[in-house]
Amino acid sequence: MRTLPLRDPRLLAKPPACRLGAHILCRNTAGHVLIVDPDFLDGHTLPGGACRTNEPPHHAATRLLHAQTGLHRPVTHLLAVDFTPADRYLERLTLVFDGGVLGDPEAARIKVPPRNRSNLFGARFGDPRELSTLMSPAQNARVQQALATLGRTLPLLIHGQRATAE
Template sequence: MDQDQLLSRDAWLASLPRSYTAAGALVTDEAGRVLVVKPNYRPGWQFAGGTIDLGEDALQCARRELLEETGLDREIGRLLVVSWIHPSEQLNHPSVHFLFDAGSLPVGTEVTLQEAELEEYRWAEVEQACELLGEARAPRLRAALAARADGVVRIMSGTVSGI
């Protein structure tokens, strides 16, 4: 390629895709139930988590969001799943979601919801959690549980919005 055909650095950077980036935490209890939360600003259930703020990394985001949303101050463990969601009618940019292991808590652990964003939480059996999480997030839960069991990070790609 001729040097004259190369884009300037600024033009090249401007041509790259942008993505929404988020991180969440998989928390279970000692009975194997999954913590899921229900936001008040959109339908459906999700993992505790949210979009990564400027200046923080995915681990920091997962810990911050878990604490803000549930009052649970947990060390965030290893990465379980990375999800890439292609642009769609719902999102004009791709999204990337990192799901980390936040461990297991005693049965009956109370959660303090962030009332500004969440209206409910549940400790749900895996199948019930999959139903609540729906088609966008249930595959992520199954992949996270498999990754937790065998130590292999799962990488997923899809078209259903799941940020």
């Protein structure tokens, strides 16, 4: 079997354009899901957003959760991978990580920065059965699939090695 060198120009000539998103599924002790309300979308979403160039997605998820809510939850396990074909935006790959269960004291410490810094109207916990009224159908489907995967998570690998929490 012939292998191409890692720097083969055919591999580097035109890399695919794809956005990578990282979101985190956190629940409270009642099983409700932490959601944020971005001012640039219709409806709520899980905390998270776009990864920076070369940023490991689990680091992006923890960074964005902290920026959006003040919480720090280390993550190393995937719950869902969602591919969205190109439409009016570039194609996207969104990873949903397991943020675990927040105890009542931790949940009470959620603090959303002012809207001019966070682009968020706020954050709240939503009953999974009612998320379809708060989120777009695609966002809700992503959350429902992630919830269905709880307990059967996939480990996150970085270059073939298990990722460690940030």
